[in-house]
Amino acid sequence: MKKFTTAITFFLAVIAPLIIVTVALRQPKEDQRMLDNLREKYLVEHQSGVDHSKMEILQQDFKNPHEITAACLSCHTERGHELLQSAHFKWEREEYIPGRGITYIGKKNLLNNFCTGVQSNEGSCMKCHAGFGWDDKDFDFENPYNIDCIVCHDNTGTYLKASGGAGYPVMGETGPDFKAILGSMGLPKSENCGSCHFSGGGGNNVKHGDLEIALLTAGRDVDVHMGVDGMNMSCVNCHTAENHKMKGRYYGISSTDKDRMSCEECHTAFPHQKSILNEHSIKVACQTCHIPVYAKVNATKMYWDWSTATRKKDGKGYEELDEDGNQLYTSIKGDFVWEKNVVPEYTWFNGTADHHLMTDKVDTTQAFLKINTLFGKYSDPKSKIIPMKVHRGRQPYDTENLTVIQTKLWDKETGKGALWLDLEWERAIEEGMAYVGMPYSGKHDFIDTEMYLPVNHMVSPKSEVVSCKECHTRENGRLAALTDFYMPGRDRNELLDFAGQMLLILSFIGVMVHSFIRILAARKRRKSIQTL
Amino acid sequence: MKNPKKAYVYKGFERFWHWNQSLLIFLLALTGFEIHSSYTFFGFETAVDIHNKAAWGFIILIVFAIFWHFTTGEWRQYIPTTKNLQAQVEFYLFGIFRKAPHPTKKTLISKLNPLQRIVYLGLKILIIPVMVVSGLIYMFYRYPQGDEIAITNIESLEIIAVIHTFGAFVVLAFVIVHLYLITTGHTITSNLKAMITGWEDLEEEDEVDEKKDDVESTNQKS
Ligand code: HEM
Numbered sequence: 001m002k003k004f005t006t007a008i009t010f011f012l013a014v015i016a017p018l019i020i021v022t023v024a025l026r027q028p029k030e031d032q033r034m035l036d037n038l039r040e041k042y043l044v045e046h047q048s049g050v051d052h053s054k055m056e057i058l059q060q061d062f063k064n065p066h067e068i069t070a071a072c073l074s075c076h077t078e079r080g081h082e083l084l085q086s087a088h089f090k091w092e093r094e095e096y097i098p099g100r101g102i103t104y105i106g107k108k109n110l111l112n113n114f115c116t117g118v119q120s121n122e123g124s125c126m127k128c129h130a131g132f133g134w135d136d137k138d139f140d141f142e143n144p145y146n147i148d149c150i151v152c153h154d155n156t157g158t159y160l161k162a163s164g165g166a167g168y169p170v171m172g173e174t175g176p177d178f179k180a181i182l183g184s185m186g187l188p189k190s191e192n193c194g195s196c197h198f199s200g201g202g203g204n205n206v207k208h209g210d211l212e213i214a215l216l217t218a219g220r221d222v223d224v225h226m227g228v229d230g231m232n233m234s235c236v237n238c239h240t241a242e243n244h245k246m247k248g249r250y251y252g253i254s255s256t257d258k259d260r261m262s263c264e265e266c267h268t269a270f271p272h273q274k275s276i277l278n279e280h281s282i283k284v285a286c287q288t289c290h291i292p293v294y295a296k297v298n299a300t301k302m303y304w305d306w307s308t309a310t311r312k313k314d315g316k317g318y319e320e321l322d323e324d325g326n327q328l329y330t331s332i333k334g335d336f337v338w339e340k341n342v343v344p345e346y347t348w349f350n351g352t353a354d355h356h357l358m359t360d361k362v363d364t365t366q367a368f369l370k371i372n373t374l375f376g377k378y379s380d381p382k383s384k385i386i387p388m389k390v391h392r393g394r395q396p397y398d399t400e401n402l403t404v405i406q407t408k409l410w411d412k413e414t415g416k417g418a419l420w421l422d423l424e425w426e427r428a429i430e431e432g433m434a435y436v437g438m439p440y441s442g443k444h445d446f447i448d449t450e451m452y453l454p455v456n457h458m459v460s461p462k463s464e465v466v467s468c469k470e471c472h473t474r475e476n477g478r479l480a481a482l483t484d485f486y487m488p489g490r491d492r493n494e495l496l497d498f499a500g501q502m503l504l505i506l507s508f509i510g511v512m513v514h515s516f517i518r519i520l521a522a523r524k525r526r527k528s529i530q531t532l
Numbered sequence: 533m534k535n536p537k538k539a540y541v542y543k544g545f546e547r548f549w550h551w552n553q554s555l556l557i558f559l560l561a562l563t564g565f566e567i568h569s570s571y572t573f574f575g576f577e578t579a580v581d582i583h584n585k586a587a588w589g590f591i592i593l594i595v596f597a598i599f600w601h602f603t604t605g606e607w608r609q610y611i612p613t614t615k616n617l618q619a620q621v622e623f624y625l626f627g628i629f630r631k632a633p634h635p636t637k638k639t640l641i642s643k644l645n646p647l648q649r650i651v652y653l654g655l656k657i658l659i660i661p662v663m664v665v666s667g668l669i670y671m672f673y674r675y676p677q678g679d680e681i682a683i684t685n686i687e688s689l690e691i692i693a694v695i696h697t698f699g700a701f702v703v704l705a706f707v708i709v710h711l712y713l714i715t716t717g718h719t720i721t722s723n724l725k726a727m728i729t730g731w732e733d734l735e736e737e738d739e740v741d742e743k744k745d746d747v748e749s750t751n752q753k754s
Contacts (some may be wrong), residue, residue, distance in 0.1 A: 005544070008544065016548065016552055017551065017552060017555050020552060020555060020556065020559075020586070020589050021555075021559075023585055023589070024581070024582045024585045024586050024589070025578075025581075025582065026558060026585075027581075071731060227653065229544055274581075276580060276584070279674075282674065379687065399737075467576070468575075468576040468577045468580070469572075469575070469576045469579070472567075472569070472576050474569045485688065485689070486688055486689040486690035486693055487568055488567055488568070488693060489568065489569045489576060490569070491690070491693075491698070492569070492693075492697070493690075493694045496694055496697055496698055496701075497697075499699070499701075500698070500700075500701030501701075501705075503701055503702070503705045504705055504708065505703065507705040507708040507709055508708055510709070511712040512707060513710060514624075514712070515712065515715070517629055518628065518629060521629035521630070521631075522631075525631060
């Protein structure tokens with residue numbers, strides 16, 4: 001019996017605390033099943049059921065690209081209609097904007113924080129239009145033969161749209177082998193998407209920071225999905241299309257929360273082993289932790305100051321480059337700041353956005369003008385914290401009419417008022433504003449602007465993920481700017497902390513003083529006993 | 533001490549409960565204040581893990597302790613009394629330095645002096661429940677979300693965190709004073725030894741004897 005009680009006591013006294021400590025320190029085992037299933041699914045290569053090189057109709061000597069499109073549509077009879085409705089062709093969508101209602105907006109008519117807008121510059125900008133010949137307001141958006149099928153479906157990687165060619169390709173003597181190109185027609189490769197989407201803003205990685213040419217060759221460390229040493233996925237693996245309606249819309253442009261692409265579609269809303277991490281997904285977008293930095297290979301443009309454009313050296317425009325070859329200054333565009341391995345800024349976002357339209361008034365009392373506004377806040381059930389690139393700049397505006405200015409930047413020849421050719425602001429502004437049908441007072445200045453570009457690509461491997469402490473920290477955490485909620489580890493009640501510390505210190509002092517007196521008293525007693 | 537006599541003061545469960553509770557509170561305080569960003573020790577993620585698990589351990593232990601207190605009637609130990617309260621305060625303020633005798637006799641049916649009764653009762657019915665409840669809300673609250681279980685949605689975590697942190701400071705202050713008061717028993721270590729072995733020298737042998745038999749016979753039965 002005695003032995004039994006000792007055994008029990010031993011168990012209770014020694015084993016139980018040990019169990020508590022081991023349980024407390026135990027980590028759950030990795031469960032890779034979901035990722036393995038996804039790997040299996042996306043390793044299957046698409047097999048085309050058609051070999052276009054066997055199509056006689058495609059082996060002609062085409063005189064112009066409209067004829068090629070006609071040939072495509074002779075088999076794919078309904079696709080033209082689909083394309084005519086698509087954002088890739090229309091550069092405009094019907095959007096519901098809170099506070100504005102139904103609005104027809106898109107790259108066609110919006111301002112951005114880079115080259116400011118396409119209007120009056122179509123001949124150059126439409127190099128990235130999935131069509132042929134959009135060089136002014138009279139472009140025919142109803143004509144299916146104006147669609148460019150090849151730019152997306154060429155699988156040779158040799159198709160090239162001409163610079164300043166309003167979307168027309170380089171053909172003829174200097175052009176690529178169109179028989180090979182047409183024979184290769186297939187699903188868009190990342191190169192196809194990238195030929196436009198990597199160089200938004202006028203050069204590689206200028207605009208987005210997370211979409212650039214290095215994605216075609218980089219490893220998993222840059223992008224876990226597209227890494228060539230990993231899954232090597234292509235854009236359309238995620239951005240799937242139904243009747244040429246692509247999934248995924250760019251938040252910076254699209255105002256309505258629909259047809260978005262999300263990580264959850266593959267990874268589910270609760271992909272982690274630890275429930276505390278899964279719970280984060282209620283308020284934190286996957287991207288926030290899984291994209292610790294963007295622009296991991298080449299730098300991206302963070303700042304663009306138009307106000308310094310048109311400076312000349314020896315009567316001519318000039319440019320200055322940094323050691324990586326990025327433009328720091330060019331007379332046609334002004335000053336730039338580039339950054340690499342950029343830590344995103346963060347904002348609440350519920351999927352809806354507003355834009356500063358060309359007709360909107362500029363509020364000069366604000367510190368800066370928001371080119372777009374991402375809606376969201378902590379208390380909104382639909383909002384999550386997302387990472388974004390904030391592109392800052394200085395853009396011209398009309399100081400009398402208080403509108404942002406659409407400048408004419410480009411033309412085929414000098415002397416027509418294009419800023420990039422003539423290096424003269426006044427005329428470029430007059431031409432641009434006349435083109436969009438807006439008044440210009442003749443007085444302009446420059447205003448600080450910000451544009452918010454959500455970061456969604458360049459997802460890092462798990463080992464690089466943002467750690468708890470990078471947000472749950474007193475000072476300078478990643479979420480320091482989002483102050484409309486209480487976050488453990490970051491926030492505290494200063495008064496309570498002060499009072500609490502005082503309580504602890506006083507308790508400690510009290511204990512020390514008490515024990516000190518006890519020791520003194522004991523010593524005194526001992527002495528008096530000795531002297532007795 | 534007149535007629536010191538060994539008595540079995542703290543039964544097996546009581547000691548088990550006490551030491552595991554102290555371990556858990558130690559872990560909870562250590563990790564809790566790391567979560568509070570007072571220092572870095574385990575790392576935030578590990579601290580959260582340990583805090584959450586220790587919290588569950590603590591809750592389970594509390595359930596057992598409540599059961600034990602009521603089934604054994606030991607809860608009566610915590611009924612507050614004003615009798616001797618002033619004498620007890622005076623003892624800690626003055627008498628203890630003169631090696632005056634403890635004003636409250638420790639017996640098996642009354643192991644706690646009136647000050648201990650009040651403090652432990654406050655801990656049991658106020659501070660620990662506040663910690664558990666605020667801690668559980670802290671665990672299970674939901675940020676405003678488009679979910680059906682809107683009942684757990686809260687507008688702000690702040691008030692809960694503040695209450696929880698307040699309790700944490702009180703618990704810590706208790707621990708500091710408690711650790712010191714352990715040394716104020718008959719000898720410096722007698723209280724500690726008692727909580728480890730269960731046995732302590734108590735006065736008044738008659739009563740003790742009776743009780744001891746009592747306890748042992750119940751132990752035998754169980
Ligand atoms: C059963 C009891 C307890 C439960 C259920 C509990 C639960 C929690 C939870 C869920 C958190 C938030 C951290 C997180 O997100 O994981 C937390 C924080 C904290 N806990 Fe506890 N806890 C308990 C007991 C204690 C005790 C006994 C102490 C200290 C003596 C303590 C001190 C703290 C502190 C200081 C924080 C940080 C609060 C802040 O900065 O917002 N907790 N607790």
